[in-house]
Amino acid sequence: MFKFLIAFILISTNFSSQVKNLTAAKVFINKLENQKFDSAYSFFDTIITSKLSAEMLEQMWGGFTKFMGQYMGYSDLRSENVEGKDSVIIALCKFEKNKLNLSLHFNAFNKIDGIYFKPPKNDKSYSAPPYNKFGSFYENKVSVKTNAFELPGILSIPNNLTNPPVVILISGSGPNDKDESIGPNKPFKDLAIGLASNGIASLRYDKRTKVYGNKFYNKKGHYDLYEEYIFDALNAIKLIRNHPATKNSNIYLLGHSLGAVCASKVASKSKDVRGVILFAGPARNFEDIFLEQTQYIFGLDSISAEEKVTIELLTKELSLVKNLKALKKLNPNELPLNLPFEYWESLSQLINTKITSQLKEPILVLQGGRDYQVTKIDFELWKTALANQTKNQFLFYENLNHLFFNGKNKSVPADYEKQGNVEEKVILDITKWVKEIEAK
Secondary structure (H helix, E strand, O other), X not given: OHHHHHHHHHHHHHHHHHHHHHHHHHHHHHHHHOOOHHHHHOOEOHHHHOOOOHHHHHHHHHHHHHHHOOEEEEXXXXXXXOOOOOEEEEEEEEEOOOXXXXXXXXXXXXXXXXXEEEOOOOOOOOOOOOOOOOOOEEEEEEEEXXXXXXXXXXXXXXXXXXXXXXXXXXXXXXXXXOOOOEOOEOHHHHHHHHHHOOOOEEEEEOOHHHHOHHHOOOOOOOOOHHHHHHHHHHHHHHHHXXXXXXXXXXXXXXXXXXXXXXXXXXXXXXXXXEEEEEEOOOOOOHXXXXXXXXXXXXXXXXXXXXXXXXXXXXXHHHHHHHOHHHHHOOOHHHOHHHOOHHHHHHHHHHOOOHHHHOOOOOEEEEEEOOOOOOOHHHHHHHHHHHOOOOOOEEEXXXXXXXXXXXXXXXXXXXXXXXXXXXXXXHHHHHHHHHHHHHHO
């Protein structure tokens, strides 16, 4: 009876908290709908108010209507259980041209300590690529462990091969899962299937930012590319070395986008890496590429006066990064894109061609011609920096985008919501490159 009473009290308390948060979410959204941003701001916990102002909230909401048309209302208000969160309330916000899920994270004091706008899950499901050779490989669930962090992963291993070459997949920016899922697409799963179907093993794993959210910071409460990428990738190499199926395998690193420059740094710190694949890897400063991406998206139609102002403000904000000494003196809430100083410092150190050009291992540079996130400019910079070494190869695919999916016309963000697969030609080129190295 006593245990039952405790359980009943806990359930009642949780239910009461959920009701309060659902009510608070309704009121908060109503404030947004009626442009009462100061009132909406009062719902935030200090975790948000230290980084976000009422004016910034207004600009963010205005940005959605600018890109997606008039706000039409919301529906499907619901409560979800998310590990490590006290309460999460989600509403489907409908705009004239598109929809977004508004996710509000409430703490134990019924204050919002997290606010996220994400596209709803696409109705179309993932489709395995046509080059999948069913029955030619098997998969093991593994974990990449770094101190207290444990990241779920999958090791894909070809059948009937002893110590096959292994490609460790390192994903791009953001809280990516092991498949680098976006909409109905899973480019890293495509790569794993394609490589395993051609006799090459692979390891892919969830990022810290995916598994632990805001809890992956270092002791200072800040973070950099080492916490986000490099420490875990080094331990992924150890996992391969300790796994009975791959302990004597040659190891290759494939880094996508921001993961590419991190792969180069990992290779420079490990004696176990046999080669590095730059999969749409940036060769220029992050701030310059980010600004270029923004200008590209705005320029898909005529740039409005408001968009010009946004570009001017963003240009001014990102210019601060050019002077790291001055940047270090700023308050945390003044830093560009709300990224900590340590992160900007590590971006400055790692996004360049120098680290990669000093590697003794062979480099394979792959680039899509329809990629607006990392472009042909970066590809040419890699060629200039690395072409004097015969061990390196460069492949350019005119009709492929940032995910190495085939397409026509200009690439746009909406393309990522259309189901596709990594082009088979890319898989075969990687396979050929790896096997040529293995034969030496």
